[in-house]
Amino acid sequence: MSTPNPxxxxxxxxxxxxxxxxxxxxxxxxxAVAGALIVVALGALIWxxxxxxxxxxxxxxxxxxxATILRGLGTTLxxxxxxxxxxxxxxxxxAIARLSKNRVMQTVSSGYIWLFRGTPLLVQLLLWFNLxxxxxxxxxxxxxxxxxxxxxxxxxxxxxxxxxxGAYMAEIVRGGIQSVNRGQIEAAxxxxxxxxxxxxxxxxxxxxxxxIPPIGNNLITMLKxxxxxxxxxxxxxxxxxxxxxxxxxxxxxxxxxxxVWYLLMTTIFTIIQMQLEKRFDRGFSTTSPRVGKRLAKNxxxxxxxxxxLLQVVQEKSKE
Amino acid sequence: xxxxxxxxxxxxLPMVVAKNVHKSFGHNEVLKGIDMEVPRGSVxxxxxxxxxxxxxxxxxxxxxxxxxxxxxxxxxxxxxxxxKNGKLHxxxxxxxxxxxxxxxxxxxxxxxxxxxxxxxxxxxxxxxVLGRTRKEAITRARELLERVGLASHHGHYPMQLSGGQQxxxxxxxxxxxxxxxxxxxxxxxxxxxxxxxEVLDVMRGLADSGMTMIVVTHExxxxxxxxxxxxxxxxxxVVEQGKPVDVIGNPQHERTQSFLSKVL
Ligand SMILES: Nc1ncnc2c1ncn2[C@@H]1O[C@H](COP(=O)(O)OP(=O)(O)OP(=O)(O)O)[C@@H](O)[C@H]1O
Ligand SMILES: [Mg+2]
Numbered sequence: 106m107s108t109p110n111p112x113x114x115x116x117x118x119x120x121x122x123x124x125x126x127x128x129x130x131x132x133x134x135x136x137a138v139a140g141a142l143i144v145v146a147l148g149a150l151i152w153x154x155x156x157x158x159x160x161x162x163x164x165x166x167x168x169x170x171x172a173t174i175l176r177g178l179g180t181t182l183x184x185x186x187x188x189x190x191x192x193x194x195x196x197x198x199x200a201i202a203r204l205s206k207n208r209v210m211q212t213v214s215s216g217y218i219w220l221f222r223g224t225p226l227l228v229q230l231l232l233w234f235n236l237x238x239x240x241x242x243x244x245x246x247x248x249x250x251x252x253x254x255x256x257x258x259x260x261x262x263x264x265x266x267x268x269x270x271g272a273y274m275a276e277i278v279r280g281g282i283q284s285v286n287r288g289q290i291e292a293a294x295x296x297x298x299x300x301x302x303x304x305x306x307x308x309x310x311x312x313x314x315x316x317i318p319p320i321g322n323n324l325i326t327m328l329k330x331x332x333x334x335x336x337x338x339x340x341x342x343x344x345x346x347x348x349x350x351x352x353x354x355x356x357x358x359x360x361x362x363x364x365v366w367y368l369l370m371t372t373i374f375t376i377i378q379m380q381l382e383k384r385f386d387r388g389f390s391t392t393s394p395r396v397g398k399r400l401a402k403n404x405x406x407x408x409x410x411x412x413x414l415l416q417v418v419q420e421k422s423k424e
Numbered sequence: 425x426x427x428x429x430x431x432x433x434x435x436x437l438p439m440v441v442a443k444n445v446h447k448s449f450g451h452n453e454v455l456k457g458i459d460m461e462v463p464r465g466s467v468x469x470x471x472x473x474x475x476x477x478x479x480x481x482x483x484x485x486x487x488x489x490x491x492x493x494x495x496x497x498x499x500x501x502x503x504x505x506x507x508k509n510g511k512l513h514x515x516x517x518x519x520x521x522x523x524x525x526x527x528x529x530x531x532x533x534x535x536x537x538x539x540x541x542x543x544x545x546x547x548x549x550x551x552x553v554l555g556r557t558r559k560e561a562i563t564r565a566r567e568l569l570e571r572v573g574l575a576s577h578h579g580h581y582p583m584q585l586s587g588g589q590q591x592x593x594x595x596x597x598x599x600x601x602x603x604x605x606x607x608x609x610x611x612x613x614x615x616x617x618x619x620x621x622e623v624l625d626v627m628r629g630l631a632d633s634g635m636t637m638i639v640v641t642h643e644x645x646x647x648x649x650x651x652x653x654x655x656x657x658x659x660x661x662v663v664e665q666g667k668p669v670d671v672i673g674n675p676q677h678e679r680t681q682s683f684l685s686k687v688l
Contacts, residue, residue, distance in 0.1 A: 292535035292594075295486055296549035296601060297525040300517060306548065311539050 164358040168349060169365060177345030178366055184262055184331045184341060189324055191267030196274025201304060203279055214275065221272035227333055230265035234258065234337040262334040262341075270327060277319045281312030314385045321378030325371050332367075342366055437500050439464045439605055439636040440485060446493025447480055454480045456660035457494065462605075462653075467637040469647040469668075472657030473683055478640040481657070482607050485638070486527040487520045498526055499604065525553065528598030532610040534590040536582040536597070542569070543578040546597045554601065561600070568596040572626050588619030592626050599630075606630065608639040624650075644687055648672050656680045 154160065168174055199217060202210035221229070236256050242249040256264070285308050293303040335344035343363050350359035440462035447455040454477045462468050470478045483489040485496060487504045496503040503523065505512045515523070537545050546568065547561035556564075569575045572592040582590050591611055598606060608627065612620040624646050631637055631650050641647060647654050648668045655665040658679040664671055675681045 286535070286538070288531060288533050288535035289537055291488060292529070292531060293537070293549075294521075295488060295524060295527075295529040296597070297521045297553045298549060299521055299553075302552055306552070307537055311537075314539075 159357075160361075161355060161358055164353070164355045165361050165365075168346075168359065168362050171349075173345050173349060174342070174362060174366070177340055177342040178370075180259075180340055180345075181328070181331050181342040182370070184259075184266060184334065184339070185324070185328045187263050188266035188270055188331070189327055191263070192270025192274045192323075192327075193320070195268070195271025196278045197309070199271060199275035200278035200282055203275065204282060218272045218275055221269050222276075226265065226269050226330060227336070229269055230261065230333060230337055233261035233265045236261070258334075258337050258339045261337055262331075262339045266327065266331065266334070270323065273323060274320070277316055277323070278312065281314075281316035282308055284315045285311045310385075317381050317385050318378070321374065321381065324378070325374050328370055328374065329367060332363075436464065438462055439466075439499055440638070441497045442481075442485075442494065443496075444494035445481065445484060445491050445496060447477075447484060447489060447491050454660055455484070455491070458657075458660070458662055460655060460662055460665065462636060462638060465634045465636055466652040467631045467635075467639065467650055468653045468655060469651040470638065470640045470655050470657055471642075471644075471647065471671075471680075471683065476657040477660045478657055479609050482529070482609050482638060482640055485605075485607060486524050486529055487515075488529075490514075498523070521553070525601055526603060527605045527607055528601055528603035529607045530591070530594050530598055530609065530611050532613050534582070534587070534594045534614070536590055536594055538582055540581075541578065542574065542580050542582070542585070542593050545582070545593060546600045549597075550600050564600055565596070568599050569593075571599075571629070572596045573622070586619060587615045588622045591615065591623045595623075595626055595630070605636045605638065608637065608641070610640050610642065612641070612643060642687060644672060644684070656683070658683075 155162075199214045202214040203218075205211065233256060236252055240252050243252050243255060244250055289307055289311075290303055293307045294300075298306070331341055332343040334341055335347065338344070340348075346359040346363040350356045353359075438461040440460070442458050442460040445455050445458040446453070458477075458481055460468075470481070472478050480489060484491045485498070485503065490504055501523070504515055504520065506515055506519070507513075536542075537548065540548065543562065543565055546565040547558065550556045550561040550564065551558055566575065566578065569578055572595055574589060574592055574596070577585065577589065577593075582593070585593065595606075595611075611627070612623050615623065620643070624643065627637070627639070627646070628650050639646075639651065651668055653665060654668045654671040655662050656671060656675070656677065656679070657663070658677075664675060664677045664680045671680065672684060675684055
């Protein structure tokens, strides 16, 4: 080395009385340029849509909160909720079956997942919708009913979306369950807890932490996938928007109406998802609930810094 | 071999009796005929090299592993199997869990439930397995936390505790089930050296209170001071068992000698 080694006194001198560090952050010029380009391109696109004389914005605004569209939106949300509930329930059961020691349950679960993930959702929806063509009656002999009574368009939509979701959810839940530390499961068993109790009280709550983010993603995907049911004449958001444009011929305007609602809903769901993720992080971040609350409070006007937070945690652990 | 215990135990039946215990994982025979007796209220430490089968034997005692030869009795009750008309039948899950309540186990990695606070960790099994009321369970949990020196930590999550504190909570959690025997599998091996003492102190207190304990440990000092007996395992068999002064102070078996020369 050409420069002489600094002596420890020099270092001490250099560090003395320097106070807080105000360093110059590393700049990322590439990012700034790319960002600017994207903003310009996006602005131009939006501008061209807004100023396009062919688009009748009053039609968009008129229909955005119109009764027909709102009813369609309600149907979309209802479909999403029911299909997700069915999917989640099925997913948990299928995952538990898949991971059980019972060969029969394992096989049934794998077969189900193979079948429903291996075929397009649209095809499944059409199959359920047309079930009556091949199975005019469901049940046995006296105990049978007309298929069309059970499988309405809405029923077919629920079945198609829910059963399909179950297969995807099963894989998510399985991953979550497998992520839970085996030692805790053994500890629970050693405490005399039954398998079922261990699953519901120890494994699933912790699996949740891993499961929630992908479930949130699936929920958002589901909200968008429900638009497929418009092909089997379920009066969802897209179907209603199209029904209106079939009468007034403002096709593009009505699609914008649907787009605005879908975007709004996915945005709201994303925010809820973020809240849930925080909730299920309990016990996995080093901040206690009290600190968490304090943090939330402090986040509003002036933010609590990481060092302050660390101090709180350290104080608590000293107690 | 007979399933009747010999008459010599008629007066003072040992808490744990293992006879010719065998256990294989696939083709790997890990336990090759373990014989051991753990008298009521005594503390026995298991020593042995890595892979000698210490953990496996401990796990057989509370049916975390199923033995495939020999017998284990806890307080005269056959472990993992029941006998009907001279034939052994596997126990059902319900029977096994009922039997497990009699033994408490403490693991090397603590294994606290990460999503529950210290208090929740301790009251979970008493409420849901023993059917205690929440209030009873909490009262008892607080006593136990006091006993392990963590009374003020009931609201903490495991992640917020040091390893030594977590292990003491794990001990309290096991004690909350009022076990008759405590099994410890290297309870201090995952701890920083300065935290080992606090856990050993709790265990020493427990031994003094008359708890029957089987302790797998590499803490020779603890084995010498606290344990009534030391058993040395080698390759799935107990090659030497006796008082600490004899086994540690004057080992007879060549394997024991070479093991001790390495750890002492
Ligand atoms: N679940 C299992 N499946 C297959 N092999 C196993 C299993 N558990 C233990 N073994 C094997 O059994 C042998 C004994 O393991 P065990 O954990 O009982 O040893 P140990 O004496 O506790 O060792 P250590 O001091 O390293 O903890 C090892 O060879 C191990 O690989
Ligand atoms: Mg071991």
